[in-house]
Amino acid sequence: MDIVLALGSFLALVATWVAIGRRAEPLQLVTALEEERLDAA
């Protein structure tokens, strides 16, 4: 039973990563200010 739960938990994590990976726009994490700073650097 513990193996089934562990396997299920891990597969749920993988599914979450895939869902985030398909949806995410990582650049949104970067504020305009940071962009300016990085461009200037």
Place this chain on the structure above:
Amino acid sequence: MEKLNAGDTAWVLISAALVMLMTPGLGFFYGGLVRQKNVLSTLMHSFFALCVISVQWVLWGYTLAFGPDWHGVIGTFAFLGFNGVGAAPNPDYAATIPHAAFALFQMMFAVITPALITGAFAERKRFAAFVLFTILWATLVYDPIAHWVWGHGGWLASLGALDFAGGTVVHISSGVAALVAAWVLGPRIGSGKEHAPHDRTMMLLGASLVWFGWFGFNAGSALAANGLAAIAFVNTNVAAAMGALAWMTIAWWREGAPSVTSVAAGSIAGLIAITPAAGYVTPAAAILIGGIAAVGCYIAVRFRERMHVDDALDVFPVHGIGGTIGALLTGVFATTAINAAGSNGLLYGNPRQLLIQLLAVAVVWVYTGVMTYAVLKIVTSIMPLRVTEREEQLGLDVSQHAEAAYAR
């Protein structure tokens, strides 16, 4: 029940810890070689591989690689979730240590192999795509190859292929996968121009940690605290040293300076090449293997630079070619005077061993190449492999992880 040996158990557990250290060490080695804006993402690739493969290995990786054999091709599900992998030994693999210690030691090999590939796609791969690639690649490429070469009943093991600690399983597989991944991803923006390493002190620290951990990798593969472990330890150190000396000499002669980068790269080349041979050859042969590998890898790096494949940190020329040189030279220098459980090589009157090594190398090259391409296509069908051009310009640290490595 087989009798446990305290010394053997302690040595294998410590070796597992040494091999574990290699993966963050590799992160520092790679991290020093990339540009400042990508150092965190590069470190993250190695650290994340440590986390995700540790879980994958317990759940299904170990049983696919070392579970009861199915036609020499793959392990069956008897050890799913480490079921039955406990304190008692498994005499198929190591009769004097707990089965759990053996499985843990092997886990660290499974961890570092996909981490090695990350150097090829550094500075441009989306993190989410890396995550999915790593899980699929470990399951579909690493686990079957580990079974063929090291699994009880694996078909290459049954043929007599020698791979003491992972020349084919770890280094050829990661090196060939790196070449395919770099080709599929395409070059970095500005590839061909100078992408200077941002911190060579970090690079050398990483190389030192990797060298240190490699003692567990190779000497631990004796799976006992015995004379064979001592010989593998000596061979590992001397091959790394000779590799560093040879690469530095070529760089000094050809490029005008004995660079720090050259001794680091040379030591890694020597370590890679001695890996399949460490428990089968004499220390004198280890010196030759380290030196030959450094020359071969140096030539491969120069050749790679002329190719239109941006293998960012030269994973293929060093791991792929170094692993191939080591696997083939094992078929030349192996002697049963060092390891009675091994075979004699070409120099000791057994040319057939070289042919077996050649077959194992060819099979792992082809299987890894085809399957890595397939895995990348699967990932591409689900999400983009690469970051956008803007994200690449900003750097992966900020665009993928919302962090910067250094305060400004």
